[in-house]
Amino acid sequence: MLIKSADVRKAKNNKPFIAFTFQDKSGQIDGKFWDAKEEDINRFQAGTVVFVSGKRELYQNNPQLRISKMRLAQAGEPSSPELYMERAPIRTEDMIEEINQTLFEITSAPINRVVRYLLKKFHKEFFDFPAAKRHHHAFPGGLSFHTISILRLAKTVVKNYPGVSQSLLYGGVILHDIGKTIELTGSLSTEYTLKGNLIGHIVLIDEEITKACEALKISEDNEDIILLKHVVLAHHGKMEYGSPVLPHLLEAEIIHYLDNLDASINMIDTALQRTTEGSFSERIFGLENRSFYKPNVTPPAQTE
Amino acid sequence: MLIKSADVRKAKNNKPFIAFTFQDKSGQIDGKFWDAKEEDINRFQAGTVVFVSGKRELYQNNPQLRISKMRLAQAGEPSSPELYMERAPIRTEDMIEEINQTLFEITSAPINRVVRYLLKKFHKEFFDFPAAKRHHHAFPGGLSFHTISILRLAKTVVKNYPGVSQSLLYGGVILHDIGKTIELTGSLSTEYTLKGNLIGHIVLIDEEITKACEALKISEDNEDIILLKHVVLAHHGKMEYGSPVLPHLLEAEIIHYLDNLDASINMIDTALQRTTEGSFSERIFGLENRSFYKPNVTPPAQTE
Amino acid sequence: MLIKSADVRKAKNNKPFIAFTFQDKSGQIDGKFWDAKEEDINRFQAGTVVFVSGKRELYQNNPQLRISKMRLAQAGEPSSPELYMERAPIRTEDMIEEINQTLFEITSAPINRVVRYLLKKFHKEFFDFPAAKRHHHAFPGGLSFHTISILRLAKTVVKNYPGVSQSLLYGGVILHDIGKTIELTGSLSTEYTLKGNLIGHIVLIDEEITKACEALKISEDNEDIILLKHVVLAHHGKMEYGSPVLPHLLEAEIIHYLDNLDASINMIDTALQRTTEGSFSERIFGLENRSFYKPNVTPPAQTE
Amino acid sequence: MLIKSADVRKAKNNKPFIAFTFQDKSGQIDGKFWDAKEEDINRFQAGTVVFVSGKRELYQNNPQLRISKMRLAQAGEPSSPELYMERAPIRTEDMIEEINQTLFEITSAPINRVVRYLLKKFHKEFFDFPAAKRHHHAFPGGLSFHTISILRLAKTVVKNYPGVSQSLLYGGVILHDIGKTIELTGSLSTEYTLKGNLIGHIVLIDEEITKACEALKISEDNEDIILLKHVVLAHHGKMEYGSPVLPHLLEAEIIHYLDNLDASINMIDTALQRTTEGSFSERIFGLENRSFYKPNVTPPAQTE
Amino acid sequence: MLIKSADVRKAKNNKPFIAFTFQDKSGQIDGKFWDAKEEDINRFQAGTVVFVSGKRELYQNNPQLRISKMRLAQAGEPSSPELYMERAPIRTEDMIEEINQTLFEITSAPINRVVRYLLKKFHKEFFDFPAAKRHHHAFPGGLSFHTISILRLAKTVVKNYPGVSQSLLYGGVILHDIGKTIELTGSLSTEYTLKGNLIGHIVLIDEEITKACEALKISEDNEDIILLKHVVLAHHGKMEYGSPVLPHLLEAEIIHYLDNLDASINMIDTALQRTTEGSFSERIFGLENRSFYKPNVTPPAQTE
């Protein structure tokens, strides 16, 4: 397993212990390492691959690992962190391909050029960063995976509702969270940058569109650019969630809903994976602390 | 045009006038008929087809008809209200067919049986009622059209997110607003019934599921039935919007978002139809009084 | 004393301890049992009667029992849990009698028949269940005691305000919380059922009225039945507290106030019983975390 | 009828008209007097008794008088305003007697003395003022009638809940709104005074208790006095409704509920008096703009 | 007087009238021109200087001009709109000088350069635009006057509180509202631009800082620039007021308070100018609809 975070604390008996979060592809689990010695603290740091044996227990309804033994990966054993990290369920190449295909459907020239410019500028980060520090899609590649999930819903919307501009909708979806590549520090031990804290990803992407227009010599008064900026600025849907303007375009309203829908499904899905059938999940902070019920699997077409 | 509503009021000069809302397939428009005589009031009532000439004006930014002449349909002229009413853009037969196809994908027997039972019981109303008195899909057939629009989005969701139960999702979508057939009086001059005012469509459909189970001899403790009821009860998403419980099922959360998304698109779409390119619509009451911008049409792939 | 709950946790020194809540007729008190062995955990489970000696201490302003010795009841000693439980201060027979007397004042036939039918159906639970899992009247018989306390206030209201319908008011009071018998699991170790979590006691009782009407062949369009349902559905007073409709009947508004008043008095009363004169109680979660002052007893007619 | 208020306005045709509210013992009704001449304006002022003939009409669902003829009371006709005013349904002497009886149950000497002192000081106003400018009990004597209605409920509470201090509860009820005699100008054409607008009746009565203690040489540190002040200051129950402190005494919480209950019943009752059976009342501003349903009278013990 | 706005409406008798707002240096007043003919509508348009005689009246507590005669300025009479417009009480030259002096106290080089660059870019608009469309400082030069008023308060703050950065505080104050020069259309008949509606002045100024840094070759990672952007972005203090980030810098918090304080004083001051001593002003929309009392002038050192 990979040590995702390692937090040294003091027990009430005054001895240090380490509060771990372990990660493998099946998910995460917490575990406490009691009576930690100086050497343990140095050895077992975040980002290290370790082999742990112990028992899975419930602590205040949350699963926890009761550690009995723990050691570093030895020579010959797999020790690369990447092997243990949760990843997007689509391969990066496929995500790149899917995004590229979508670009052909963005027929507004200024929007198309700005989107291509920024995808190129942030290419590496876009396919590597998580979509959030903790709440949803918090794994490497989460940002692009979240974006693609919304794009797929957006395409159904375009098909079903005639008046929608696909340039604006797809352009807005692709850019809506790309400011997170500046807001956050990266895909491991993700933290907020100073710009992230003081400016925020919503305004950061607006700045990037502004600079892209300067570089591409697109007028800042071009209506399509103003609309694109609006769609990105308004995508949190409410001012109290950090959008400096409320949605005043059909496409802004749609992106707001699809963004929330995809994030919610991911949060619920993640919580339900750790829940037993027939019981309720932990409370999900990002969903007003609601817990969700995981139904008992019903064989299809049962009869009473 | 069809007189959708006719409200007799008193002018400040103490003479009666009639405040009309006219309807034809292109939309609605208001108009005032000044110095109305007794016979005008009797002749020009809601539900009547009339021929009006006059000028379209703006009154406090809302279009209004300045009536210069107005008369009843004469013999030989079309006078059936149905001809002038906005209708769902899909034919009723096609909607019936689409719903029926969907029923095959509801593989949970209790959900399938309850949904069929209630669709049969409310068949006529379901394909005739509006989805709301005023806010969205406020036209004959609006209820089934709204339902089908959500179903289409729901099918994309099922395709993209593996964990979702299609029985619960499709069953919930089909039933979520069917209580409106009891809450409202019908497709013309729609008002709230006493049950609509005092019980509300959310609880009314829950009662119908309860009675359907009694009739079909399905146990009220069947988990699928409890889940179906929950999905319907929680579909307003927040208690302050009238759901007695918050969503605690993945499918309940999804229906809540898709319902809001479809209703919002319809409200914005309706408002933009009455708006000139390059300007803002009227404020939309159901969307926190926001007005929406109707962009200038940009020829595709323009260059700056 | 009775062990009301026994929660095995891990101390920071990694040894298990048991967090008890003890109950006798004078109230409840918490206590921790340190360094619990396997046999202690098995022996001292919730629902067991034990003999404990120790010292009452304050821990963060809450009284707590510092356990020095603890053993099971021996042969010859009282060991029935019922002996130690807090109970309603009125005997069950007297509550039954008082409810029955009230039925004669419900002169609307449909309301009278539905109330009798449901009282009979839930007779055992109604006089045994608590009124809530934790907040107020959380003891066996609490539900009927809470109901009777409100009924007594309701009778003063009927006497003082001429326009009030006593059928609707008394019928509504008796049924308003009876759905808790389905929402909760019982009077000991009370938890929420799946129906309680996903449907809620407000809709559950509405379903019961619906089924009662079917059984009694009372039309669901009978106005008195619609009013009775409304009064029950609206009794939480605000949508954000779980009522799917706001009160639109005088009697609904009155029940809402009396319900809150009785629950508040019970919560404050319970908190003040554990508070010293001249100081403030713990914060009461159900009353916006307010604490209440317990005045010094003033001898009557004192002079300064 | 009595002219309760007469508001001269300008019609859209630029001629003055008078917007009247008429009052007789059966209630109030509005009416507009068109094309008012100088002499009409002078003659028909608020506080005058007039004889009006006309027709009762509905204007936007509110009843209104369409005035056809209107004249002053002539010699020999009753012309005293008192004859036409709505009054409390209890005679002033009986209210005085009921308050006086209650004083004997206030056994705390400092509370008893302060209450007697202030009742004496504001005797005339207390039995003459309305309880509010407009919302509830807005008629002469409304203040004392509102007080007595609450007192009656309070006595049931004392009987049913053993821990309640009747000195504090009854003292608090009697004083809770007596500051309105300073906040408002009187029982006719009631307006807010400068003190009412800038200090408010809640603090004004606190000041009066302070001065009463000085006059009666009761220490301001006497606990009963502090409690009495608290009960009065906290009676609006929430800070956003103007109480500078939240209720922290059982009796403060009770008065808050009973005050709201009595005011709500009076508002609903007043609205229902103007409503036809089987329909909904106007929206009541003081009750979050809800309208209330007036049921069809059901003959007792009907059978379906 | 200057016609500030002229709104043609239809009276209830169906004839057009003009709703004027007149402006001279002493303030504004509304007035209605009844039975307006085609030529009146053409002649009396916004931005025209007119001579009006009539009577000042109160209409629903707001002063209004009852127009008896009205004509255009004749040859030889003053007819330039500028003569009649309210203006900032400081001369433009003095404001320029005061701003320039302040620049010397901005010792951070990047902040100083950006502020100078933007002041130069928007020089004309900054000293000509109002500070808002309607709420506060809604007159030519209002933007710079509002800025200078805050700067004066800011200098006291710097003097009294040692830890405050004057570079950040003064730079932030000068730029905080300069985006209004893009958000609004100008100083006469002020409206929102498309960018104003869809992006808003807070993000617009952030974009300008971004472009200024590109032009001046200042790194966008320079901490002072990040801080300056934050201070501007956060100056509305709360997200629901349109700031995409909450204040996380001492200087951001201070600017937020001083901005609100100056705007409030200006709104109250403007309202009190139209209010008689000893009475309450109109309700001020920008201050939660509160009205403000204008005290009677008390001769200094009076004695009671």
Add this chain to the structure above:
Amino acid sequence: MLIKSADVRKAKNNKPFIAFTFQDKSGQIDGKFWDAKEEDINRFQAGTVVFVSGKRELYQNNPQLRISKMRLAQAGEPSSPELYMERAPIRTEDMIEEINQTLFEITSAPINRVVRYLLKKFHKEFFDFPAAKRHHHAFPGGLSFHTISILRLAKTVVKNYPGVSQSLLYGGVILHDIGKTIELTGSLSTEYTLKGNLIGHIVLIDEEITKACEALKISEDNEDIILLKHVVLAHHGKMEYGSPVLPHLLEAEIIHYLDNLDASINMIDTALQRTTEGSFSERIFGLENRSFYKPNVTPPAQTE
């Protein structure tokens, strides 16, 4: 160092420990004393001067003292608590002088006399009490220091905005928080008094003004007195913050803003003193749990 508070608690291993807050002039720090014996608990009580050696550590981002040795002050060592307490950065004599000078600018006789009377009555407490139990200016002399800081800002306001009454503004500032001398117990181990909890400092000072008028024979109907009371009652600005009336005077609005501004600066300043450059402070409870960034010191006039 001074022991500011000493809280005996039980560790999870069941042994008592002491949770200290130490104070010297440089600020405060927490520290835990493990395995405390009876004599340690008696010796090391709040208000005692001790000599401590140990190591400064971070515990969940908050600095904490890891105590290695601790003893009482010995003979010859400084042991007076006053020596170690944080104090206002202005000497008491200077504060007295500054307040006295201000009194000459209060030219309204009734306001001047009331302010002098109350300053005299509460002289000792006013210059000794903190301005709050914990949030801001929580040190001896904090109340008068907070008052003087606001006064200085108020004087700039008077200079910049002509319409402001300095009598009302300065009088209001001086009295606005003086009720805290009754609300709180003193400058050490500050707690709320019963009056503080049940009446609150806002109403307490209103009572004091009332009694001062009685003593000085100033009529309670004097307009200046009503205005002064209003300014004090409304200074929390919003009802939900405990003001029983909203500001309806220009001066009330100004005091509200200046009070908040000064308190906020003090809270941020205090938090930043404990924060390293280039990082964020702890969350500040009184400022909606925001944390504030402490910038890296930039040498003036740097160049990139």
